Amino acid sequence: xxxxxxxxxxxxxxxxxxxxxxxxxxxxxxxxxxxxxxxxxxxxxxxxxxxxxxxxxxxxxxxxxxxxxxxxxxxxxxxxxxxxxxxxxxxxxxxxxxxxxxxx
Numbered sequence: 001x002x003x004x005x006x007x008x009x010x011x012x013x014x015x016x017x018x019x020x021x022x023x024x025x026x027x028x029x030x031x032x033x034x035x036x037x038x039x040x041x042x043x044x045x046x047x048x049x050x051x052x053x054x055x056x057x058x059x060x061x062x063x064x065x066x067x068x069x070x071x072x073x074x075x076x077x078x079x080x081x082x083x084x085x086x087x088x089x090x091x092x093x094x095x096x097x098x099x100x101x102x103x104x
Contacts, residue, residue, distance in 0.1 A: 015059065016051035017067065020044045024081060024094065035092075047096075077101050 024045035032039035054063060079101065081094035096102055 012056040015053040015056055017049040017053050018046035019049060020046045
């Protein structure tokens, strides 16, 4: 469930909880390589659950256990990412439909 890129945490200054979306990476990956300066980071196309999360040095097994416990309370759901939106002028994102589950 939780993946930690140990090498990346050593130099990271911020963390986030994400859900990788492999199908989106297959479609968006080539565009991200050209247009997204963060594509070189070891972070695939994803849904951001929580950002910022905790400082990299504060990620412990206890923190991860709390995340797992909290997420285990959620039921799986289906959505479609079919509309492009923007945060300002620099961050493109795919809007989920339906979006009600994402606003909890």
